[in-house]
Amino acid sequence: MAKSQQVFLCEACGYETYKWLGKCPRCAAWDTFREVKIEAAAKPQEEMATPVLLANEDVEDERDVLGMGEMDRVLGGGLTRGSSILLGGDPGIGKTTLCFEIAARMAELGFSVLYVSGEESLRQLSGRKRRLSIDFPFAFLATNRVEDILHAVHQKKYHLVIIDSIQAVYSTRLPFLPGSTSQIREVSSKVIRELKKLDLTHIFIGHVTKEGAIAGPKILEHMVDTVLYFEGDKTLPYRMIRVIKNRYGPVDEIGLFQMRREGLVSVEPSLFFLSERDKDSSGSSLYPAITGSRPLLLEVQALTPKTGFSMPKKLGVGYDMNRLFIMTAVIEKVIGLPFFDRDVYVNVTGGIKVSEPGIDLSVVAA
Numbered sequence: 001m002a003k004s005q006q007v008f009l010c011e012a013c014g015y016e017t018y019k020w021l022g023k024c025p026r027c028a029a030w031d032t033f034r035e036v037k038i039e040a041a042a043k044p045q046e047e048m049a050t051p052v053l054l055a056n057e058d059v060e061d062e063r064d065v066l067g068m069g070e071m072d073r074v075l076g077g078g079l080t081r082g083s084s085i086l087l088g089g090d091p092g093i094g095k096t097t098l099c100f101e102i103a104a105r106m107a108e109l110g111f112s113v114l115y116v117s118g119e120e121s122l123r124q125l126s127g128r129k130r131r132l133s134i135d136f137p138f139a140f141l142a143t144n145r146v147e148d149i150l151h152a153v154h155q156k157k158y159h160l161v162i163i164d165s166i167q168a169v170y171s172t173r174l175p176f177l178p179g180s181t182s183q184i185r186e187v188s189s190k191v192i193r194e195l196k197k198l199d200l201t202h203i204f205i206g207h208v209t210k211e212g213a214i215a216g217p218k219i220l221e222h223m224v225d226t227v228l229y230f231e232g233d234k235t236l237p238y239r240m241i242r243v244i245k246n247r248y249g250p251v252d253e254i255g256l257f258q259m260r261r262e263g264l265v266s267v268e269p270s271l272f273f274l275s276e277r278d279k280d281s282s283g284s285s286l287y288p289a290i291t292g293s294r295p296l297l298l299e300v301q302a303l304t305p306k307t308g309f310s311m312p313k314k315l316g317v318g319y320d321m322n323r324l325f326i327m328t329a330v331i332e333k334v335i336g337l338p339f340f341d342r343d344v345y346v347n348v349t350g351g352i353k354v355s356e357p358g359i360d361l362s363v364v365a366a
Contacts, residue, residue: 008033009175014182027181036175061248064159064201066105070256070266071098073292074228074241076249079106079160082199083248084192086166086221088206088214089230094239094259095205096120097132098230099162101263102203104134111159113138116149118168132263144178146171146187150194158200163191166204167215184216192223221245231351232259239264240351253292254352269296273350287362289354298352300359302366303345312339318348319363320355327363 008017011034013027023030063078072078079085079102089095103113115138117125122142141152146169153161163169169187170178177183188204195202204224206214214221221227225247232239241255257264274297277284283302288295300319307313316324324346328339346363348354 007036009036010182011175011177012180012182014176014180014185034175064106064109064111066102067108068101068105068266070241071102074243074249074253074255075226076246076253079201080225080248081201082196083201083226084195084224085201085203085226085228086206086214086224087203087228087230088208090208090234092234093230093232094257094264095230096128096164097259098241098257098264099164099203099205100128100132100134103138103160103162104132104136106160107136107138112157113160113162114141114152114156114158115139116141116143116152116161116163116169118142118144118163119165144168144170146191147173149191153195153198153200157198161195161200161202162205163202164205165207166191166220167207181217185219188216188220188223238267250292254296269294273298273352277349283366285362285365287348287354287359289352289356289359291352296352298354299349300362300366301347301349302363304339304342307341307343309343312341313343313345315344316346318351318353319346319359323360324363327360331364 006018008020009015010024010027010029010032012029012032013024015024015026017033020033020035022033024032062081064081065078066072087095087099099115103115106113115125117140120128120142122140125140125142139158141148143149149161149163149169166188167179167184169191170176170183171187171190174183174186176186191202206216206220208229209215214227221244224245226243226249227245229242229244230239231242237259239257239259241257243249243251243253245251256267256269258267274286277299283304285300287298287300289298290296314321314324314328324344328344331337332339346366348359
């Protein structure tokens with residue numbers, strides 16, 4: 001007969017102890033321990049994995065080309081079948097719109113798509129689909145329960161599953177609060193494992209923290225195959241998707257889009273970075289940066305006003321601060337321009353962070 005035991009679990013991080021604690025020693029949260037009864041049931045015998053020999057023709061990755069130029073470029077040639085993708089971005093930046101576009105392209109290619117939403121109702125999803133003028137049908141599931149999601153994917157063979165968002169999904173069988181680190185970790189691991197067994201391509205939409213990192217445990221980024229960040233200024237119509245991790249393609253590619261009423265469309269890189277540039281303004285120069293497989297013309301802006309502080313300030317956005325100190329010292333030594341009474345501000349437009357040494361010349365010129 002199986003025996004049960006009483007343990008205390010931290011609802012914030014999942015730390016386990018056999019006695020109640022006021023403060024969690026792992027995450028330092030107060031009053032988060034709850035008593036849980038665990039049944040020690042006998043585990044069924046699991047099927048053991050066996051090694052296989054891969055032939056040369058077996059290692060080729062199957063890809064589904066979306067027909068979205070910038071998205072296909074970022075993914076390395078399209079969606080790799082059976083891969084897991086994590087898409088992060090600020091609220092309202094357009095993550096759901098982008099995933100709707102991907103789902104519509106896959107449906108247009110004749111593949112079955114399941115869109116799971118834990119944050120919007122079916123009526124809201126239908127309105128969004130109509131607003132984007134998407135005519136190709138794909139299935140919707142409005143739920144937060146991981147059990148409902150896994151039941152749906154086992155009932156019908158889908159080609160692509162999109163979950164919006166992974167932080168909203170929880171399991172009723174886990175003694176953790178929905179949205180907690182432990183809940184996200186366990187649910188994500190279970191979903192990825194099951195969908196990988198079924199060879200289903202899946203995309204997780206993830207929220208980001210105020211520091212710009214994807215909310216939840218860091219291990220979530222290690223479990224997936226590809227991590228993408230969707231970025232941009234909400235006051236402007238342009239958006240950029242950046243690759244942070246990609247097991248099936250390059251990690252230094254970026255994709256550029258324009259947000260229109262009918263959805264997201266790919267744009268010319270020069271339009272993205274130079275559309276607002278004033279050609280006659282001072283303190284500006286151009287730099288051809290290589291990102292992935294193509295060059296991008298970036299504008300480097302510099303400003304050196306009189307300082308109002310006892311110690312002049314130096315600030316760089318998209319440019320390494322240590323190199324900024326070096327460049328100002330070189331200008332003072334070689335050219336003879338003093339900076340002891342001036343602040344120095346350098347900005348690389350478009351949100352691009354450039355680490356190439358060649359940008360030093362553009363900074364000095366600006």
